[in-house]
Amino acid sequence: MNVLLNKGRIDGQEIIPDAAIEKMWRSHTIIGKDKAADGNRYFKTYGLGWEIMQYNGVEVLQHGGAYSGALTMIGLVPSLNLGIIFKVRHNGKVINKTIYLAVGLNKEGKKEPLGMWLSETESAAFWIGVLTNIRARGVEEILITCTDNLSGFSQGIKSIFPHAATQICVVHQIRNSCRYVVWKDKKTFTEDLKRIYTAPTKEMAAAELDRLEEIWRNKYPYAVKSWRSNWEELTVFFDFPLEIRKIIYTTNLIENLNGKIRKYTKAKGSFPDDNAVKKAVFLALREITKKWTQPIQNWPIILNQFSSLYEDRCRL
Structure with missing residues (x-):
């Protein structure tokens, strides 16, 4: 240990x-x-x-x-926040490999898997390969992405989809900040953080960040610094109406899907090869997506908002 x-x-x-x-x-x-x-x-x-x-x-x-x-x-x-780790036999040894998923919304506002990728390691180069694959399969445009703060990831997205807005997941940012905060202060600190990302406007959020810094910078300078360093990509969601904000500021959709897949695959201790992993995840996805019959909440409103915001890029 x-x-x-x-x-x-x-x-x-x-x-x-x-x-x-x-x-x-x-x-x-x-x-x-x-x-x-x-x-x-x-x-x-x-x-x-x-x-x-x-x-x-x-x-x-x-x-x-x-x-x-x-x-x-x-x-x-x-x-396993953004991927699902499986034990896979590789060259005579059992090693950890991770399945990563991409999910989008179709024209009806229903969730739809875009693909799954198996990798030993996660890196910006890996995700550039994923995005290149998505583009080669016919995705012409990505309007908004929500990712963790993996080094080089945002730049990688821009290299493949230069007009995509890139939002860093606020939940991941909160977790990253809280690792600097001792247990007895965590509740108060997270309540002060919440005032930032629930503010009505970016300007009011900036004022709340100033307040957070004033209260905590002496005790937890690195917890506050990370918000300053990533401020622009943490606040992209403020550029959108409230209904869109709710679906882009965290990666909860992916995390929830990962959790459901794990329920289907947890009985299997290890897999003999990569294809066995992919088959197991595919079968789990097939069962899970049978329940994806309804659009996300407020989809008609969101559809109109997207059409207005992206009139030249959004052909719905």
């Missing part, structure tokens, strides 16, 4: 003696993903400062610590 404690030092200065670090730890059992949800509420109630959170594709056991500025984190199991 790898413990990321910076050896009790912050910015090179020792703030926690080695003896104190030793006293902070007791043995903990790693629990499986299927049991993590049930265990989480007990952790929060009885864990004496411990909690389970999600960050960058892993489920993290975090302790706020009794020392100001100290944060202890242990990676537990994948949370």
